Amino acid sequence: MAAPKKRGMQTIVFDNPPCLTSWASIVGPKEGEGPWGNSFDVRLNDNLLGEKTWEKAESKLLQDTVSLALSKRGFEIDDVEVFLAGDLLNQLASANFAARTLNIPFLGLYGACSTMAESLIVGAMILDGGFCERVIAATSSHHYSAERQYRFPVEQGVQRSLTAQWTVTGSGAVVLEKGVLGPKIKSATIGKIVDRGQDDANNMGAAMAPVASDTIKMHHLDLNLQPDYYDLVITGDLGSVGAALVRQLFNRDGLVPKPNYSDCGILIFDEKQDVHAGGSGCGCSAVMLCGPLLAKMQRGELNKLLFVATGALMSPTTTFQGETIPCIAHAVAIENQ
Amino acid sequence: MNMPQNEGLKNAEKAEYDSMVSQISPKPTYLKNFLWAFVIGGLICMTGQIILNSLIKSGMDLKAAGSMTSVILIFLAALFTGLGLYDELAKKAGAGTIVPITGFANAIVASAMEFKREGYIFGVGARIFTVAGPTLVFGFVISVIIGLIKFLI
Incomplete structure (x- = not known):
């Protein structure tokens, strides 16, 4: 069945x-x-x-x-x-x-x-x-x-x-x-591991960009949605390098019209805070979701959010052994009803 | 030779993606880094020279004064590491703070401070050379090789 x-x-x-x-x-x-x-x-x-x-x-x-x-x-x-x-x-x-x-x-x-x-x-x-x-x-x-x-x-x-x-x-x-009022999780896309051979632990945005684009593409494809269906598609911690790459990959992967896209890693810090390419870590996407993003949903400023948390699944050991960085991204569709 | 087609495709994709990444990634600011390293590294060495000269002036012979200068520089680097200032300086100076003997002191003291939380034996004792270890190992190797060369010549 x-x-x-x-x-x-x-x-x-x-x-x-x-x-x-x-x-x-x-x-x-x-x-x-x-x-x-x-x-x-x-x-x-x-x-x-x-x-x-x-x-x-x-x-x-x-x-x-x-x-x-x-x-x-x-x-x-x-x-x-x-x-x-x-x-x-x-x-x-x-x-x-x-x-x-x-x-x-x-x-x-x-x-x-x-x-x-x-x-x-x-x-x-x-x-x-x-x-x-x-x-x-x-x-x-x-x-x-x-x-x-x-x-x-x-x-x-x-x-x-x-x-x-x-x-x-x-x-x-x-x-x-279960079944109360508020923003709801309508659907979710479980990501595959994508590894495009990046091995620089100091450039994890570049390692994660392909998987972010892949999961976002699969989500829209599986549900037969237009790429601009969501008010906001937000990735977890690609930072400025990864986000710039994702925007290019949207084109390559045929996500046209382009999603309204941003990244928690870029938003969380100011350029003046000397963090270089942006924020990262589990907390990066978590606090942006549980802070500003869900508050915006509650106020009705955002109604359809695709939250795509991205992860670089590297370990210092495997990096030293010359392995590349496997990456994953899962998408969660949160909508007001 | 007989590379399966998907392997070839994968490599082509990787090459293509690599070039996208290198286009987008910001380039290291080499000139700025060189200048900072030169200035800060130079100032550290100048401090060493001032210490050395004043020790010699106070009557120490060159060899003893040289050792004493190293000791003082190591102490100062350890102190500034402990005060949380050395890493702030290193952020700008890069190699300028790593190459002098003060960089070595910083690597050891920073590790000792970090791993003290796991206790003196498995923390400080076991991991104090986490960062400085390679310098020691290859320093020893090179000195053995140089010793051998000197012995043979």
Whole structure:
């Protein structure tokens, strides 16, 4: 029997589109100074959040964001049935330790910087499948915990490449519920891994651009939508280099008329903030979604949003071994009804 | 030789994409970087020279003064790393702060500071040379080779 909710090659549609009923975003000091600083729920003054290590700080960041999203909806922690989260650290350290404290049934997800979309898709499937009524999807990244794992010690004097991106310190969480009012997840496209042979860990926008374009193309193709159907197609963290490449790839892939397109990695920081090609990390797309974007949807300034979180699935080990960077992008269609 | 067709296509696609990437990616600002490296690196070396000269003036012999100068420069780099200033300077100066002995001190102190959180044995002890390690290893290798050459000549 054919899968009744599947469309085309990679896309799923929901019979009872799950509703985004509450969301929260917490960002670090640098992100708070960015152009969208006022749109986030909490702007931290301290990158360590009073903790002793970056890892503890990131875990607390995620935990606080989840608690905030729940409390905004008037929920207690145990009102949600499943907690879906992931982050950039080895063994999903931040998410696991946050889940230890939160004590909600937990599924850890790794999609690098695509985790926000991945957790939303899995959450929406759980709801539409009738397995739960309320789930929370979240993710986090922390500039300094990522730096020490992927690059150099914090105080190491290095000159960053002009194509490098700045890992965002921030966390976003979304409460998904069945059949309530609010923006809904209508459909989603699960991305394939695309690897066009890029191996420069300092130019991840270039590595991820082909997959972003591929997932966006497949989404429109599978659902038979015009490329300008959405009010906004937003990618997660391609940065200025990746976004410029995606615009060229839209042409090549036949996405005409061009989608109204932007990228969270470009939006989150100001050019003056010396981040080079823009923001990156799970937190980048998560805080932009849970901060300005969903607020705009709530106010009706945006009605149809295609949220395409992009992830570079590289590890420092495989990079040193000469491997190229496999990349992924998942698309989540969020619409007001 | 007998490359399957899809492999050839893949390579052509990669080449095409590579050229798109290099067109769009901003070019490194070599001239600016060179100038900054020259000026800051030069200032660090000048500081070293001033220290050396004043040590010699105060009566130290050249060899002892040279060692003492290195010690002082390493101390200063470690101090500025600890104060969180060295990496700010290095952002501009690049090679100008990496090549002098101060860059080596920075690499070791930065690693020590970063990994102290995993304790003194598995953190500081095990990972203090994470960044500086290659310099040491290949420094040793080169010195052995030079020693051999000197021995043979």
